[in-house]
Amino acid sequence: MISSRPTARPGSPATAYVDLGAIEANVRAVQARAPGSALMVVVKADAYGHGLLPVARAARRAGAGWIGVAQLPEAISLRDNGVDGRVLAWLAVPGADFAGCLERDIDLGVSATWALAEIAAAARHTGRTARVHLKVDSGLGRGGAYAAGFTDLLGAAARATREGTVQVVGVWSHLACADEPGHPSIRLQQAVFEAAVAEAERAGCSLEVRHLANSAATLTDPSLHYDLVRVGIAGYGLSPGPGVGDHTAYGLTPAMTLVARLSLVKDVPEGQGVSYGHSYTTPRATRLGLVPVGYGDGIPRNASNVGPLAVAGQRHRIAGRVCMDQVVVDLGPGSQAQAGDEVVIFGTGAAGEPTANEWAVSTGTISYEIVTRLGPRVERVYVGAQEVS
Numbered sequence: 001m002i003s004s005r006p007t008a009r010p011g012s013p014a015t016a017y018v019d020l021g022a023i024e025a026n027v028r029a030v031q032a033r034a035p036g037s038a039l040m041v042v043v044k045a046d047a048y049g050h051g052l053l054p055v056a057r058a059a060r061r062a063g064a065g066w067i068g069v070a071q072l073p074e075a076i077s078l079r080d081n082g083v084d085g086r087v088l089a090w091l092a093v094p095g096a097d098f099a100g101c102l103e104r105d106i107d108l109g110v111s112a113t114w115a116l117a118e119i120a121a122a123a124r125h126t127g128r129t130a131r132v133h134l135k136v137d138s139g140l141g142r143g144g145a146y147a148a149g150f151t152d153l154l155g156a157a158a159r160a161t162r163e164g165t166v167q168v169v170g171v172w173s174h175l176a177c178a179d180e181p182g183h184p185s186i187r188l189q190q191a192v193f194e195a196a197v198a199e200a201e202r203a204g205c206s207l208e209v210r211h212l213a214n215s216a217a218t219l220t221d222p223s224l225h226y227d228l229v230r231v232g233i234a235g236y237g238l239s240p241g242p243g244v245g246d247h248t249a250y251g252l253t254p255a256m257t258l259v260a261r262l263s264l265v266k267d268v269p270e271g272q273g274v275s276y277g278h279s280y281t282t283p284r285a286t287r288l289g290l291v292p293v294g295y296g297d298g299i300p301r302n303a304s305n306v307g308p309l310a311v312a313g314q315r316h317r318i319a320g321r322v323c324m325d326q327v328v329v330d331l332g333p334g335s336q337a338q339a340g341d342e343v344v345i346f347g348t349g350a351a352g353e354p355t356a357n358e359w360a361v362s363t364g365t366i367s368y369e370i371v372t373r374l375g376p377r378v379e380r381v382y383v384g385a386q387e388v389s
């Protein structure tokens with residue numbers, strides 16, 4: 001396992017190093033906090049920008065029994081690239097490829113009777129019984145069947161079960177405020193969830209997995225763990241939010257380090273406006289450096305004049321506006337920086353570099369968005385794996 005970060009790839013404008021060893025260690029650390037529950041690692045949205053397949057394989061190596069994704073094509077891509085074990089996908093629209101999922105032995109989350117009808121039809125067509133997880137909206141006000149809608153869903157599931165097309169293996173829900181431990185909505189949602197589980201059991205479902213917890217709930221409240229916990233952000237080594245605490249409090253290591261190389265340096269006098277709109281003006285004669293990443297790569301435009309970065313171990317803030325392809329940094333008078341020098345945009349923080357969390361705080365968002373929004377021009381390089389397949 002490589003423990004230290006390699007330097008930026010020569011010739012590559014921007015590289016996101018993804019430490020698969022850190023992901024494996026994070027998955028094990030999270031599992032140790034939920035020893036009585038199965039663990040699902042959530043790899044939707046290209047594994048929060050870290051790379052669907054390498055992360056899914058790392059999760060399996062670390063012992064995760066389940067992989068979770070939102071969209072059906074994400075699940076299909078996992079299977080078609082050799083990822084086995086249990087896979088759950090939960091977000092679809094009418095006409096989605098449920099048959100393709102059943103052919104690939106993918107579990108399906110179901111929030112509505114239209115989906116159950118399409119899944120039952122796909123089961124008839126493929127000759128495969130669908131394993132479904134009925135989702136109750138316990139108060140998030142987003143996905144899941146709400147109130148009497150869940151009873152309707154159970155009724156439809158019972159009919160499909162008698163027909164042999166569907167097997168209800170799970171009842172599940174999602175929390176609104178798990179990242180604010182003690183928030184009153186958590187206990188209210190838990191009560192609605194438990195009532196839905198009891199209703200499903202009375203209706204004859206023999207449930208394999210009841211699941212409610214995301215990363216925040218998994219890290220902070222064992223009473224929410226049930227049979228399975230669904231963990232996304234913690235697996236990537238990031239805290240779900242300030243109310244949960246810093247990642248270090250849970251023994252997690254941020255897996256992604258984003259580095260770039262200066263494409264140009266130049267000495268300018270005091271009073272030079274910098275980048276579009278001249279929202280930054282050099283306060284003194286200084287050296288400017290051009291960093292070849294911009295909002296086209298996922299650097300938030302509202303990081304203008306605030307986004308932190310490090311050059312040669314020295315911290316700076318972005319000078320002026322974030323552009324589509326580049327940002328400027330004021331390297332200071334006397335800087336010896338040269339084109340080709342490495343710029344650390346965020347990393348683990350262990351060497352004093354900025355973190356994704358710091359980027360989130362300085363741009364008014366959450367670390368999830370900082371890593372997930374990185375664009376395809378940013379090359380992903382995998383390090384730290386026992387084996388990269």
Ligand SMILES: *Cc1c(COP(=O)(O)O)cnc(C)c1O
Binds near residue numbers: 174232233
């Ligand atoms: C994304 C997602 C998760 C994972 O959430 P984290 O906060 O990243 O742990 C769990 N469950 C559902 C339904 C999700 O959409």
